[in-house]
Amino acid sequence: MSTPDKPLDFLWFIPTSGDGSYLGSDDLSRPADPGYFREIAQAADRLGYSGVLIPTGVACEESFILAANLAAYTEKLKFLVAIRPGVASPAYYARLASTLDRVSHGRLLLNIVVGGSAQELAGDGIFLPHDERYDHAGEFFQVFNSLIETGKGNLDGKYIKAVDAKLGLPPVQEPRPPIYFGGSSDAGIEFSAGITDKYLTWGEPPAQVAEKIAKVRAAAAKKGREVTFGIRLHFIVRETDEEAWADADRLISKLSDETIASAQEVFSKASDSVGQARMQALHNGRRDRLEVSPNLWAGIGLVRSGAGTALVGSPKTVAARLREYQALGIDTVIASGYPHLEEAYRLSELLFPEIGLGGPRNQIRSSFGAKQVFGGGGHGGNVKLVSGS
Numbered sequence: 039m040s041t042p043d044k045p046l047d048f049l050w051f052i053p054t055s056g057d058g059s060y061l062g063s064d065d066l067s068r069p070a071d072p073g074y075f076r077e078i079a080q081a082a083d084r085l086g087y088s089g090v091l092i093p094t095g096v097a098c099e100e101s102f103i104l105a106a107n108l109a110a111y112t113e114k115l116k117f118l119v120a121i122r123p124g125v126a127s128p129a130y131y132a133r134l135a136s137t138l139d140r141v142s143h144g145r146l147l148l149n150i151v152v153g154g155s156a157q158e159l160a161g162d163g164i165f166l167p168h169d170e171r172y173d174h175a176g177e178f179f180q181v182f183n184s185l186i187e188t189g190k191g192n193l194d195g196k197y198i199k200a201v202d203a204k205l206g207l208p209p210v211q212e213p214r215p216p217i218y219f220g221g222s223s224d225a226g227i228e229f230s231a232g233i234t235d236k237y238l239t240w241g242e243p244p245a246q247v248a249e250k251i252a253k254v255r256a257a258a259a260k261k262g263r264e265v266t267f268g269i270r271l272h273f274i275v276r277e278t279d280e281e282a283w284a285d286a287d288r289l290i291s292k293l294s295d296e297t298i299a300s301a302q303e304v305f306s307k308a309s310d311s312v313g314q315a316r317m318q319a320l321h322n323g324r325r326d327r328l329e330v331s332p333n334l335w336a337g338i339g340l341v342r343s344g345a346g347t348a349l350v351g352s353p354k355t356v357a358a359r360l361r362e363y364q365a366l367g368i369d370t371v372i373a374s375g376y377p378h379l380e381e382a383y384r385l386s387e388l389l390f391p392e393i394g395l396g397g398p399r400n401q402i403r404s405s406f407g408a409k410q411v412f413g414g415g416g417h418g419g420n421v422k423l424v425s426g427s
Contacts, residue, residue, distance in 0.1 A: 191203040
């Protein structure tokens with residue numbers, strides 16, 4: 039079990055469907071742009087994040103290709119990249135994963151996404167009902183893991199048939215890159231217990247997270263396995279609690295009631311995801327009940343599917359809330375904030391010192407024998423020099 043004395047593993051997020059300063063508005067929005075993604079990845083690499091989540095879906099860039107591109111511009115950053123069983127064969131995904139792990143020198147993390155939108159799944163040629171998608175994924179990973187770990191795979195299953203499948207070049211990481219997965223249904227938890235290394239939950243109140251962790255632990259124990267745990271959260275951290283809550287309100291200030299109602303209807307009708315239903319149940323589309331647990335704010339979920347909650351507050355406040363999750367067994371945080379470039383810096387500067395993370399790597403001196411305090415530049419500027427050790 040993770041303890042508050044051990045630093046959390048913090049990953050950031052690449053917003054491959056676009057970014058902005060307001061939810062549900064084109065004001066100050068940023069389109070999906072490879073150059074912008076590179077800026078975020080390089081910032082995360084410098085600022086002390088261990089990796090980035092690259093999302094998947096019809097509105098997103100292809101995650102394996104983007105990760106391969108970003109790996110060339112970063113040094114230590116890991117890439118949590120989606121495998122979608124059914125979109126391609128286990129053998130093809132094994133080649134993708136092994137190659138990406140090799141070209142990134144062992145920086146690949148694998149994120150299983152079984153899918154929750156019937157419309158999107160149908161577009162990908164997947165027509166299995168909810169629980170059967172997990173049965174299919176179980177067979178998929180029997181072949182995938184065998185290929186990645188031994189170079190060979192065979193299966194005569196209900197969904198997957200592989201005859202003398204082979205992988206010529208192994209990944210750097212042994213026996214394979216770590217596997218992450220998030221799913222709140224009973225079928226998802228049972229699947230996770232037998233396959234995954236790290237179980238991910240969206241940011242629910244601590245009591246709900248504790249209940250979910252207990253279920254996963256029990257299911258894994260029955261299979262003779264242990265699973266570690268991570269949480270997916272947005273963050274709005276400012277110097278004071280008051281500033282943080284003001285910026286939370288600002289983030290949704292351009293949302294109309296009609297936009298919220300439309301988004302909630304789409305989420306309800308288009309998805310059979312239990313996790314999505316749990317996110318919606320935290321607020322039921324209402325603006326007046328968004329603090330669903332102390333400092334846990336569900337405003338983002340009004341119009342964003344998937345991860346819909348943020349920790350809001352000062353560095354000390356948010357650090358205290360994180361320690362509550364850590365005490366439950368959470369050892370990894372996949373974080374994000376709007377807009378993602380600026381918030382990567384803000385979180386590193388404000389929150390990381392409170393939770394024992396080192397912050398920026400490879401810092402260079404800005405002057406001889408003194409600290410340079412921001413405020414100007416050049417000879418004759420208004421830079422204040424403070425003697426320091």
